[in-house]
Amino acid sequence: MMDKIKFHLLSMLLIMHCFMVGFARSKTVTNLTNDQSALLEIKDQIIDPHNFLDSNWSTNSSVCHWIGVSCSARHGRVTVLDLSDMDLTGTIAPHLGNLSFLVSLNLSGNNLHGYLPKEMAKLHRLKLIDLSQNSFNGEIPVWFGNLTTLKVVYLGGNSFQGEIPWEIGNLLALETLSVQDAWLITGPIPASIFNISSLKEIYLINNSLSGGISNDMCQHLQKLELLNIYLNEFSGPFSSNIGECSNLQELILSSNQFSGFIPTSIGNLTKLKTVYLGEKDLEGVIPWEVGNLLSLETFVVENMSLNGQIPASIFNISSLKTVFLYNNSLSGSLPDNMCSHLHKLEVLDLTYNGIFGHIPSNIGECSSLRSVSIYGNRFTELIPTNMGNLTRLKHMYLSHNDLEGEIPWEIGNLITLEIFSASDLLLRGLIPSSIFNISSLK
Numbered sequence: 512m513m514d515k516i517k518f519h520l521l522s523m524l525l526i527m528h529c530f531m532v533g534f535a536r537s538k539t540v541t542n543l544t545n546d547q548s549a550l551l552e553i554k555d556q557i558i559d560p561h562n563f564l565d566s567n568w569s570t571n572s573s574v575c576h577w578i579g580v581s582c583s584a585r586h587g588r589v590t591v592l593d594l595s596d597m598d599l600t601g602t603i604a605p606h607l608g609n610l611s612f613l614v615s616l617n618l619s620g621n622n623l624h625g626y627l628p629k630e631m632a633k634l635h636r637l638k639l640i641d642l643s644q645n646s647f648n649g650e651i652p653v654w655f656g657n658l659t660t661l662k663v664v665y666l667g668g669n670s671f672q673g674e675i676p677w678e679i680g681n682l683l684a685l686e687t688l689s690v691q692d693a694w695l696i697t698g699p700i701p702a703s704i705f706n707i708s709s710l711k712e713i714y715l716i717n718n719s720l721s722g723g724i725s726n727d728m729c730q731h732l733q734k735l736e737l738l739n740i741y742l743n744e745f746s747g748p749f750s751s752n753i754g755e756c757s758n759l760q761e762l763i764l765s766s767n768q769f770s771g772f773i774p775t776s777i778g779n780l781t782k783l784k785t786v787y788l789g790e791k792d793l794e795g796v797i798p799w800e801v802g803n804l805l806s807l808e809t810f811v812v813e814n815m816s817l818n819g820q821i822p823a824s825i826f827n828i829s830s831l832k833t834v835f836l837y838n839n840s841l842s843g844s845l846p847d848n849m850c851s852h853l854h855k856l857e858v859l860d861l862t863y864n865g866i867f868g869h870i871p872s873n874i875g876e877c878s879s880l881r882s883v884s885i886y887g888n889r890f891t892e893l894i895p896t897n898m899g900n901l902t903r904l905k906h907m908y909l910s911h912n913d914l915e916g917e918i919p920w921e922i923g924n925l926i927t928l929e930i931f932s933a934s935d936l937l938l939r940g941l942i943p944s945s946i947f948n949i950s951s952l953k
């Protein structure tokens with residue numbers, strides 16, 4: 512009796528199991544079929560000159576094996592669509608919004624155009640979207656703010672126009688925002704973006720963005736590592752509280768219209784590796800606090816009206832590789848032991864300033880130097896013989912100064928030298944014949 516009941520129970524369980532498996536499978540199949548029909552609709556609106564998709568996206572094989580498509584192991588649904596660099600033209604079908612498991616969408620490097628269909632707002636699992644280097648039109652849609660799982664957004668190199676929508680500030684998981692090479696993108700950076708505390712990288716290079724940068728910008732951006740707004744029309748003073756973005760490693764602000772001073776709080780950004788500043792209207796001095804940036808590798812401060820002395824604290828930064836202070840009004844003289852800590856320095860460019868005094872006598876200790884320019888300053892006295900220790904030097908520009916005496920014989924030690932410029936100085940004597948042994952000279 513018991514056995515019979517057990518048997519009935521068992522077979523019932525078995526039947527239920529079969530039913531459930533079958534049901535689950537048919538559901539997956541249905542959904543995969545949905546993914547397939549969505550992809551085929553997408554393909555239908557695309558012109559594919561190299562036939563990447565033509566024979567490959569064929570219904571006799573699973574979409575999961577199609578080129579540019581990946582599926583999740585668990586649900587067998589399409590999670591990745593990567594059609595980058597395929598030279599595709601055409602538009603995006605609204606059916607893209609049906610790929611409801613999509614996590615990553617990369618369409619970069621094609622020639623796709625038209626408006627982005629609003630159905631894309633349904634992709635509520637999307638973490639990465641790269642639409643860069645296409646010809647998409649219209650405004651950057653406000654529904655981007657609905658894609659709240661997004662971590663990485665690349666929109667540059669399109670024909671998008673108008674302002675960056677305020678709703679981008681709803682993307683509270685966003686780590687990377689990149690809008691680059693889009694001249695039709697105008698207006699300010701919406702302040703809502705500075706509320707996204709997950710942000711690590713902001714690239715807004717070469718657009719027509721304008722307005723000021725709020726003083727509270729950094730309040731919530733404790734994770735920000737990179738801010739690059741090169742080549743826009745931003746104006747006003749730069750945020751005096753930039754020092755609160757305490758994780759910044761790269762700060763690139765060149766080619767805007769900022770005015771005022773370099774904020775001293777920059778000295779709090781002790782993780783900074785790269786600084787580019789270059790605005791006609793920045794004035795004042797290079798703050799002494801820059802010398803606190805003991806990870807700094809690249810310091811480029813060009814075409815501004817900076818005056819005063821180069822703070823000696825900078826020459827304490829042994830990580831420095833590039834110091835580029837081209838075309839300012841810097842004066843004062845360089846410390847005689849300038850190179851004691853600068854063993855990694857490869858480029859020193861002081862062109863067009865008003866620096867005077869002698870060339871530091873320990874210049875030879877800057878032993879990694881490849882390029883040095885003091886062109887267009889007021890240096891005096893002799894060219895130090897110690898220059899001859901710069902055996903990696905390729906470019907040496909000394910012209911337009913008041914250097915005097917003879918060209919040291921040791922110049923012949925610079926066996927990698929390609930360019931030697933020493934015109935309009937007060938030199939005398941013979942050109943040392945050692946220089947003619949340098950076969951690399953151009």
Ligand SMILES: *[C@@H]1O[C@H](CO)[C@@H](O)[C@H](O)[C@H]1NC(C)=O
Pocket residue numbers: 538539542586588
């Ligand atoms: C299958 O699609 C339906 C609607 O089309 C949806 O409700 C369901 O969650 C999907 N199932 C899976 C496993 O994706």
Ligand SMILES: *[C@@H]1O[C@H](CO)[C@@H](O)[C@H](O)[C@H]1NC(C)=O
Pocket residue numbers: 566567568569572576577578
């Ligand atoms: C499509 O391309 C993928 C990747 O190149 C390849 O593995 C697959 O076999 C192709 N499928 C067909 C039907 O050509």
Ligand SMILES: *[C@@H]1O[C@H](CO)[C@@H](O)[C@H](O)[C@H]1NC(C)=O
Pocket residue numbers: 569571572
């Ligand atoms: C799918 O069908 C096409 C022709 O329609 C054929 O060329 C291709 O080899 C088939 N692929 C597979 C994986 O069966």
Ligand SMILES: *[C@@H]1O[C@H](CO)[C@@H](O)[C@H](O)[C@H]1NC(C)=O
Pocket residue numbers: 545549605606608609630
């Ligand atoms: C897919 O998307 C289209 C257009 O957005 C819609 O008309 C259609 O109902 C969707 N299909 C499925 C199976 O969800």
Ligand SMILES: *[C@@H]1O[C@H](CO)[C@@H](O)[C@H](O)[C@H]1NC(C)=O
Pocket residue numbers: 595596617618619620639640641663665
């Ligand atoms: C998209 O694909 C291109 C080309 O393969 C790649 O260089 C780029 O890094 C991808 N985008 C993202 C955000 O990963």
Ligand SMILES: *[C@@H]1O[C@H](CO)[C@@H](O)[C@H](O)[C@H]1NC(C)=O
Pocket residue numbers: 629630632633654657
């Ligand atoms: C975006 O989300 C808002 C609020 O949830 C909703 O009203 C709107 O319809 C969504 N937009 C799209 C295009 O789905």
Ligand SMILES: *[C@@H]1O[C@H](CO)[C@@H](O)[C@H](O)[C@H]1NC(C)=O
Pocket residue numbers: 691692693694695717
């Ligand atoms: C800036 O972007 C425009 C397209 O909007 C492009 O034509 C131009 O070459 C870019 N300039 C630089 C310096 O990259």
Ligand SMILES: *[C@@H]1O[C@H](CO)[C@@H](O)[C@H](O)[C@H]1NC(C)=O
Pocket residue numbers: 680702703704706
């Ligand atoms: C930033 O977030 C706070 C709290 O969520 C909110 O009150 C404030 O309005 C937001 N600011 C901006 C500029 O979006």
Ligand SMILES: *[C@@H]1O[C@H](CO)[C@@H](O)[C@H](O)[C@H]1NC(C)=O
Pocket residue numbers: 751752753754755776779
């Ligand atoms: C910079 O750091 C100092 C000392 O830690 C602190 O007193 C000051 O408020 C900081 N300034 C900014 C703008 O973060």
Ligand SMILES: *[C@@H]1O[C@H](CO)[C@@H](O)[C@H](O)[C@H]1NC(C)=O
Pocket residue numbers: 765766789813814838
């Ligand atoms: C600085 O000026 C030089 C010469 O005028 C120019 O070539 C360079 O692009 C300028 N740099 C910036 C960042 O504006």
Ligand SMILES: *[C@@H]1O[C@H](CO)[C@@H](O)[C@H](O)[C@H]1NC(C)=O
Pocket residue numbers: 802823824825827
């Ligand atoms: C350079 O660093 C040393 C040791 O940290 C310090 O004593 C000295 O004052 C610094 N010099 C300058 C000019 O900042």
Ligand SMILES: *[C@@H]1O[C@H](CO)[C@@H](O)[C@H](O)[C@H]1NC(C)=O
Pocket residue numbers: 873875876897900
């Ligand atoms: C420069 O090189 C000479 C040998 O050519 C050496 O005696 C001298 O110590 C070096 N000076 C420095 C500062 O490295």
